Structure formats: C-alpha cells, structure tokens
Amino acid sequence: MLPGACPLSPGAARPDSPTDHPHRSRPSAPPEARLPADDALDPAALEKLERLGGPGFADRIVGIFLRDAPGHVARAEAALARRDGAELAYAAHALISTAANIGATGLEALVRQLERDAQAGAWDALPAQVARLAAAHASLAPRLAARPPAGDA
Amino acid sequence: MKRVAVVEDNEDNRLLVAAILGGRYAVEEYADGPAALAGLAASPPDLVLLDISLPGLDGVEVLRRLRAAPALAHLPVVALTAHAMAGDRERFLAEGFDDYVTKPIVDEVRLVGAVSRLLGDPA
Numbered sequence: 001m002l003p004g005a006c007p008l009s010p011g012a013a014r015p016d017s018p019t020d021h022p023h024r025s026r027p028s029a030p031p032e033a034r035l036p037a038d039d040a041l042d043p044a045a046l047e048k049l050e051r052l053g054g055p056g057f058a059d060r061i062v063g064i065f066l067r068d069a070p071g072h073v074a075r076a077e078a079a080l081a082r083r084d085g086a087e088l089a090y091a092a093h094a095l096i097s098t099a100a101n102i103g104a105t106g107l108e109a110l111v112r113q114l115e116r117d118a119q120a121g122a123w124d125a126l127p128a129q130v131a132r133l134a135a136a137h138a139s140l141a142p143r144l145a146a147r148p149p150a151g152d153a
Numbered sequence: 154m155k156r157v158a159v160v161e162d163n164e165d166n167r168l169l170v171a172a173i174l175g176g177r178y179a180v181e182e183y184a185d186g187p188a189a190l191a192g193l194a195a196s197p198p199d200l201v202l203l204d205i206s207l208p209g210l211d212g213v214e215v216l217r218r219l220r221a222a223p224a225l226a227h228l229p230v231v232a233l234t235a236h237a238m239a240g241d242r243e244r245f246l247a248e249g250f251d252d253y254v255t256k257p258i259v260d261e262v263r264l265v266g267a268v269s270r271l272l273g274d275p276a
Contacts, residue, residue, distance in 0.1 A: 045259075052261060053172035064165040093206055094163065096235045100257035101165050108257075112235075 036106035038136035041143065045103025058102075062144050065102050069095065073137050076114070080130045088126065089118035092133075102144065107136050154179045155272055156198035160189040160215065161233060162207055166256060170202060173261045174268060186210030190218055197225055200272055202254070205234040205245075213248055220249050229271040233258075 049058040072094050079088035092115040099107040114129045157178040159170045162185060171180040181198060183189035186207050193201065201219070205212040212232060219225045232245045232253035245253045252267045262276075269276045 048259070049169075052169065057168075057172060060168060061165045064168075068164075090206075090208070093235065097166055097256040097258075098163060100259070101169065 035109060038106040038110050038132050039139035039143075040104070040106040041140065042103035042105050045101065046147075049101070061101055062147070065098055065104075066141060066145055068098065069137055069141065072098075073134055076130050076133055079118075080126055083123065085118045085121050085123075088130075089115045092118060095133075104136075104140055107133075107140065110136060155200070155274070156181060157200050157202060157268060158183060158189065158193060158198040159202040159233075160184075160186065160207065160212070161202070161204040163204075166204070166233070166258065169258050170264070173258065173264055177265070177274070178268070186212070186215040189215060193219065193225055193228070194222065197228060199229075200268060201228055201230045202233055202268075203230050203250075205232055205236070216249055231267050231271070 046058040046062070049061050053060070072091050075091035075094075076088055079085075079091055092111040095111040096108060096115070099105075099111060110129065110132055114126070114133060117125050117129060155178050157170075157174055158181045159167055160183045161167050161170070164184075167182045167184070171182065174180050178199075181192070183192055187210060189201075189203075190210075203212045203215060207215065212234075216230055216232075219228060219230065229251045230249070232248075232250040233256055234241065234245070234253060235256045242253060251271055254264050254267055258264055266276050268274075
C-alpha cells in the first residue's frame with residue numbers, strides 16, 4: 001500500500017474531495033451538481049470487470065491504468081506548455097476508455113471535455129482542465145493502488 | 154473456431170475484448186495499424202474490430218488499405234470508437250465499416266451481437 005493511501009471500498013469515492021476543483025464543493029453550484037467529482041470512482045465498474053474477465057481481471061485493468069495514466073497526464077501537461085492542441089487532445093483521448101473501464105466516471109467526463117476543448121483550441125479553458133486532470137489522477141492513483149483485491153470487499 | 158482480430162492501442166481495451174469474445178472466438182490482438190495490416194495480410198481473420206483513434210495510421214486509413222487489398226477487401230470490419238456523437242453511425246458506415254461499437258465497452262451484449270451478426274453466428 002502506498003503511504004497515505006486509503007483503501008477503496010464501496011462509497012469511498014469522495015465527491016467533495018479537497019483535491020477536486022474547489023468550486024464544485026460549494027453548495028451554491030447547482031448547475032454542476034449532477035456531474036461526478038473529478039476523482040469519483042464507481043465500484044460497480046470493477047465488479048463488472050471481474051464478472052467479464054474472471055478473478056483478478058479488475059486488478060489487471062487497474063494495473064494498466066496505474067502504469068499508463070501518469071504518462072498520459074505528463075503528455076497533456078507538456079502539450080499544454082507548448083500549446084500543442086493535437087497532442088493534448090490525443091493525450092486526453094487516450095484516457096477516456098481507460099478511465100471509463102475502471103469506473104473513474106469524473107475523470108472520463110473531464111478528459112472527454114478536455115479532448116473537445118483541445119481540438120477546438122479553447123486555450124482559455126485548457127490550463128484549468130489540465131490542472132484538474134492532474135489533481136484527479138493524484139487522488140485516484142493511490143486509492144486504486146491501495147484497493148483490496150477484488151472479491152475481498 | 155472463427156478468428157477475430159482486434160486493432161486497438163489501449164491494452165486494457167484489447168484485454169476487455171478478449172475477455173468478452175474469448176469463449177466464442179479466437180481473438181488476435183494488434184496494437185497499431187502497420188502491425189495489423191501486416192498480420193491481417195499474412196493470415197486474414199474472419200472479422201476485424203478496428204479502433205478509430207489509433208496513433209499514426211488511424212482506423213479510417215487502415216480500413217481504406219484493407220478495402221484496397223483484394224485478399225482483405227471482403228473482411229467485415231467493426232469500428233471501435235470512444236465517440237458517440239450524432240451522425241457518427243452514418244459517418245462510419247459511409248467510410249465502409251460494417252458496424253460500430255462505442256467504447257467503453259460496457260455493453261458486452263452489443264459487442265457480441267455485432268460480431269455474431271456479421272459472422273452469421275447465434276448471438
């Protein structure tokens with residue numbers, strides 16, 4: 001288990017996580033209230049992976065996320081720094097189904113929007129979105145790494 | 154056992170396809186377009202699942218090259234895409250795909266249905 005990590009359990013998603021973009025935590029933000037927090041996790045997704053692929057399959061898929069996601073986040077940050085919209089869109093795209101497969105619903109929504117905005121060249125919005133991407137990943141990765149083996153919950 | 158090739162750069166999606174189809178079909182995996190074109194030409198499968206957003210040679214270009222190759226032109230090809238925008242189905246069919254399945258592949262019934270329909274197998 002990584003230092004400081006907390007195990008994932010049903011209900012462990014933190015919709016008001018302080019690592020999330022803070023404006024969503026305010027009670028006075030009703031237009032976004034229905035969106036998942038950037039670091040939300042849906043435990044049902046991992047349970048479905050186990051059903052589809054058998055024991056240990058969710059761990060394999062989570063392992064791929066933990067292995068590959070840091071590179072995608074770093075690519076997004078580097079692309080933002082040099083204002084490379086195509087590369088930024090590709091880095092975001094690479095995370096869409098990877099996030100969705102593990103039930104990272106907020107991250108999936110975020111990178112879908114990031115891909116669209118990068119393709120559109122919405123440079124005013126992109127720095128904040130990439131910062132949210134990094135924060136969401138920083139919250140998700142230790143929780144996923146510390147999750148108990150599937151079937152133990 | 155019929156053979157299904159999946160061309161997809163995300164390893165987790167390849168594993169997911171193999172998990173869903175593995176009991177029914179022999180699943181062969183390719184991570185990029187050039188490797189797929191070489192492998193499919195050497196040993197054509199019965200059906201291809203082809204990611205649209207491959208790095209370098211994208212799925213639409215891979216499809217064009219398959220359709221231009223006499224030995225491969227007849228292969229049923231299903232697009233895999235993370236996009237589900239209005240009009241996408243018509244666009245992919247117009248490109249020459251036989252069907253398309255959206256990612257994430259949360260609906261295994263949809264994937265099995267598309268593959269079995271094109272191969273004439275019971276769903």
